[in-house]
Amino acid sequence: MDAVTFDGHGDTEVIGYGEVPDPEVGRDEVLVDVKAGALNHLDVWTRRGMPGLDLEMPHVPGSDGAGVVAEVGEDVRRFSDGDRVALSAGVSCGSCEFCRNGEYPLCASFHVIGEHVPGVHSEYAAVPADNLVPVPDHVDWETAAAAPLVFQTAWRMLNTRADVSPGESVLVLGASGGVGHAAVQIADHAGAEVFATASTEQKLQYAEELGADHVVNYEETDFADEIRAETGKRGVDVVVDHVGEATWDDSLRSLAKGGRLVTCGATTGGRPETHVQRVFWNQLSILGSTMATPGEADAALEHVWDGTFDVRVRDVLPMSETARAHELLENREGFGKVVVRPDSEYN
Ligand SMILES: [Zn+2]
Numbered sequence: 636m637d638a639v640t641f642d643g644h645g646d647t648e649v650i651g652y653g654e655v656p657d658p659e660v661g662r663d664e665v666l667v668d669v670k671a672g673a674l675n676h677l678d679v680w681t682r683r684g685m686p687g688l689d690l691e692m693p694h695v696p697g698s699d700g701a702g703v704v705a706e707v708g709e710d711v712r713r714f715s716d717g718d719r720v721a722l723s724a725g726v727s728c729g730s731c732e733f734c735r736n737g738e739y740p741l742c743a744s745f746h747v748i749g750e751h752v753p754g755v756h757s758e759y760a761a762v763p764a765d766n767l768v769p770v771p772d773h774v775d776w777e778t779a780a781a782a783p784l785v786f787q788t789a790w791r792m793l794n795t796r797a798d799v800s801p802g803e804s805v806l807v808l809g810a811s812g813g814v815g816h817a818a819v820q821i822a823d824h825a826g827a828e829v830f831a832t833a834s835t836e837q838k839l840q841y842a843e844e845l846g847a848d849h850v851v852n853y854e855e856t857d858f859a860d861e862i863r864a865e866t867g868k869r870g871v872d873v874v875v876d877h878v879g880e881a882t883w884d885d886s887l888r889s890l891a892k893g894g895r896l897v898t899c900g901a902t903t904g905g906r907p908e909t910h911v912q913r914v915f916w917n918q919l920s921i922l923g924s925t926m927a928t929p930g931e932a933d934a935a936l937e938h939v940w941d942g943t944f945d946v947r948v949r950d951v952l953p954m955s956e957t958a959r960a961h962e963l964l965e966n967r968e969g970f971g972k973v974v975v976r977p978d979s980e981y982n
Contacts (some may be wrong), residue, residue: 637977638757639957640693644684647962652955652978655695658753658761665714665764666706667722670980671780671951672756673699674960674973675813676877676902681750682961688751696957697756698724698749701770701779711764719770721779721936722755722762723787724748725926740791740926747926756954758977768933771940778946781813781972782939786946787927788899789817789875790935793825796924797873797897801826804871806862806889808832808878810842810850811970814899818875819845820944821935830871832858834967841970845945859885870894883907890919897922947971953981 638655660666678696681688701721704714714720727734727742734742748754748762755762770779792814793799805822809815810831822829823846831847833839839850851861862871870891876882879901886896887910896919913919927935938944949969952960953976960973 636758637954637979638695639697639954639975640695641682641690642693644682647682647958649682650958650961651693652957655693655757658759660706660708660761662708662710663763663765664708664761665704665711665720665767667700667702667720667755667760667762667767668705669700669702669755669758669760669977671701671776671974671976672697672954673781673784674957674964674975675699675784676900676964677747677750677784679961679964690751695753695755695757696749697754697760698722698747699780699784700755700760701776705759708764713764714767719772719779720767721770721783722748722760723766723768723783723929723932724750726752726763726766737928739928745925756957756975758979765929768936774940776976777948777951777974778939781948781974782936782944782946783932784926785813785817785972786821786935786939786944787932788924789814789821791927791931792875792897792899792924793818793821793873795927795931796922797875797895799825799827799873802828803873804828804830804866804891805873805875806830806832806871806886807847807875808858808882808886810845810847811838811967812877813972814877815875816842816845816947816971817944819847822873822875823847824938824943827873830862830865838970841947845947857885859888862889866891873897877901878903880904880907884910887913887919890917892917893919895920895922897924899924948974950974951976951981953978
């Protein structure tokens with residue numbers, strides 16, 4: 636079968652598309668005939684390489700994907716041939732102290748399909764049955780592939796970690812990205828007043844269409860100054876930050892007293908300076924968040940399947956053009972998710 640591959644870590648030239656061995660289906664696994672996959676910033680980090688990430692090369696990337704069940708392992712009861720499914724990429728052990736408590740994303744051996752183990756950007760993928768969610772017939776493959784990682788991540792950030800209440804104010808940074816556009820909709824659905832930043836007028840308009848009440852062009856103004864001005868110097872209750880170094884100080888500066896910063900990523904770097912006096916004097920909370928529990932993923936995706944949340948797809952490319960997909964993410968071109976389909980499925 637054909638698959639996207641990384642031949643090593645580095646620039647986009649390490650990305651290939653070609654023949655790899657067919658996957659073997661384990662007892663608790665399902666073979667999925669992949670119809671579509673979606674890119675995340677995680678794919679860019681995995682391609683570049685991160686400290687502690689030791690992958691067997693060539694690596695097949697891809698943490699988001701959807702397709703049809705083609706074969707089930709002998710211990711699998713939840714699925715049968717022909718079922719429509721999407722991948723939820725977080726893998727937990729089920730037996731450590733955190734898993735025993737239901738906190739699967741805190742699992743001592745937590746890892747992500749596509750990041751730490753082979754992913755699903757291929758014609759077929761064998762994945763644990765526990766990592767699949769059913770997809771209703773009316774949902775198209777692009778939506779099914781693009782929603783799981785970012786919607787479950789943003790759902791846990793806002794509803795579980797930041798525990799947003801109706802009437803609170805939430806600032807979402809980078810509303811044009813995958814997590815950003817999910818966070819705007821989830822915060823709006825939670826009854827919050829939503830502030831969003833983006834870099835162009837068109838992206839700000841999309842953010843408004845998805846539920847942002849106030850938008851700030853961060854290329855033109857200092858967003859923290861703008862937030863303080865728009866809130867009568869008060870600041871917002873919650874900031875959703877996945878940008879890291881470039882925004883960290885301004886994110887903290889945008890918070891009201893007692894405010895919460897919730898972070899799930901650091902696309903511009905992970906070692907910002909923190910003004911500690913601001914943290915203790917204003918009694919701020921800094922909350923980390925990664926992926927979600929299966930229950931949180933189900934809750935988020937139910938709202939996608941029923942149309943409450945809209946998955947914006949910026950582009951659909953054949954998997955052989957995955958290098959271009961990485962460029963779209965790295966250059967912050969467009970709004971929403973980049974989808975890739977196996978070349979044999981692309982027309
Ligand atoms: Zn565990």
